[in-house]
Amino acid sequence: MLKKFNDFLAGLPMTIVAGVFLLLDLVPHLMEELGGSPAPLSFLPFDPAWVTVVISGIPLLYLAIWRVIHNPGISKISSALLICIAMSAAIAIGDLFAAGEVVFIMAIGALLEEATTNRAKKGLKNLISLAPAKGRRLTGGKSEMIPAEEIRQGDILRILPGETVPADGTIISGETSVDQSIMTGESLPVDKGMGEEVFCGTINLFGSIDILATKVGKNSSLQKLIRMVQDAENKQAPMQRIADKAASWLVPVALLIAVLAYVSTGNIVTAVTVLVVFCPCALVLATPTAIMAAIGQATKHGVIIKSGEALEKMGKTDIIAFDKTGTLTCGRLDVSDVISFDGAFSETELLSLAASAEAKSEHPLGKAIVAYAKAKEVPLTETASFRMTTGKGIFAEADNRRLLCGNEKFLTENGISIDNRIQSALARLRAQGKASVLVAESKKCIGVIALSDVLRPEAKDMVSRLSDMHTRTVLLTGDHQKTAEYFARQVSISEVRAELLPEEKVQSIEDLQAEGHKVCMIGDGVNDAPALKTADVSVAMGSMGSDIAIDAAEVALMSDDISKIPYLKRLSNATVRTIKASITLSMCINFAAIVLSLMEVLTPTTGALVHNAGSCFVVLIAALLYDRRFE
DSSP states (O other), X not given: OHHHHHHHHHSHHHHHHHHHHHHHHHHHHHHHHTXXXXXXXXXXXXXXXXXXXXXXXXXXXXXXXXXXXXXXXXXXXOHHHHXXXXXXXXXXXXXXXXXXXXXXXXXXXXXXXXXXXXHHTHHHHHHHHHSOSEEEEEETTEEEEEEGGGXXXXXXXXXXXXXXXXXXXXXXXXXXEEEOHHHHOOSSOEEEOTTOEEOTTOEEOSSOEEEEEEEOGGGSHHHHHHHHHHHXXXXXXXXXXXXXXXXXXXXXXXXXXXXXXXXXXOOHHHHHHHHHHTOOHHHHHHHHHHHHHHHHHHHHTTEEEOOXXXXXXXXXXXXXXXXXXXXXXXXXXXXXXXXXXXXXXXXXXXXXXXXXXHTTOOSHHHHHHHHHHHHTTOOOOOEEEEEEETTTEEEEEETTEEEEEEOHHHHHHTTOOOOHHHHHHHHHHHHTTOEEEEEEETTEEEEEEEEEEEEOTTHHHHHHXXXXXXXXXXXXOSSOHHHHHHHHHHHTOOEEEOXXXXXXXXXXXHHHHHTTOOEEEEEOSGGGHHHHHHSSEEEEETTTSOHHHHHHOSEEETTOOTTHHHHHHHHHHHHHHHHHHHHHHHHHHHHHHHHHHHTTOOOHHHHHHHHHHHHHHHHHHHHGGGGOOOO
């Protein structure tokens, strides 16, 4: 009940009332400054500033007492306690306007911080509001609308055009386009068909689809996203804790200086003024506002920052280490080269033969060849027979041709010679980190199809922009050295550490840290989790990354768009600069106000105005982070 009463007094309506009465009390003070009579307003039986003191002072007094009772150790002494002491001292010397002004401007500062924080939380509120309330479940050929919390894994759900997907799932019937901007930040709809995944909270735009629910309730992508944002808002950055500690030791220092001022000047007003201007309001307000504004901006851009601590540490990072597969690359195999060794076969004919032979293969390389051929609309021939030798290759008959597709050993075992020209081509492809499938027909090797992981198109520009920010990049991967070096050259990463086991990735990061560097690790797989935990700050590929990697990391890229890394670095740098500038500015204002107070230039009234106006000013600086452009 008491907390609700305090929240009511601290709310905007009552703060406006407090401001009106403080303005009424300002009139006599202005008249006095102009040489007129300082008499109070005749139509009120009391000093109007008392209303301001009660409305804005009670919540502050409640906060100070609560911290004294509940906070441990020296943290019992807070900025709220100092402000209450200053308010009481001003009341004691009869300067009700100064007492009211101190608590009123603090109330304004608190409202400003709350408004900025709420605005920064808008992304989270949007996420929560997008959580679907109902879903359409199919049972026995009939559909029924049920609450979203009743949906179970394995249920068949039907989503009509314009409806929100109620759970993560795989499409088993139908085709559509999905607006998944809330999950990935993609501005354009994404076409979806049979076998493809859809995410909870995304919007089905066109066709009707049936999905098999795979992740429901708290396990859905949307709920995980909401939890990550909530976790971010519940954590404080080290700079914020430093500000809280500073508020604790500033209180006794302020009291000491106030006592010394009274002893040396004999003027109690000077001592009260020192108490008023010494309040560390800006120091306490500016830092959390900057952190929350930055986290809010990042959420808008599909970057989930789990804590203010991660944001601060990212701003101090000077080395970014990348995993390769799924991070710099898309994590999927695609045909990169089709090379014919026989003039009788064109590249298209060679691809057609290989894809026809591999059509019944379950091997990832075979599937990739078939998918590539279909994408290129290369005609395929039905195979008459098919036989697979595990780990080596396949035999198939297609278009009256006996075809072998596999590795070098498989062809050699079947009596097919591999000459120097073929050996040279294979060596060149291996140096580029590519997998090779040799194709033979009638006891002769007629060509090779090379496959490679697909480099993300934005990777090279991303590394270049990091280099422009004087940030060193390193590739840490379990791949072969030559494969790693090939991809590193493609994106201009000069430092490569390859063939690493998970524990060796950890050791590489620890070695860099031992050299005095702040390291950020970016990865996506389960094997990256130990390295992500070891790094000073870590980033996971949130869309395709494993749940373990996402849980281990402090930042998640929901669209797997690594071009957001330079944006994250710029945002973090700007946040750290803003916090440092705010702290410096607040300390300078405090120091100047103390000197002016000791010179008896400032009174409690003018001192409160100067100091607390400065507090609001640094909060406004922090709030500007939310809408600043960093792209």
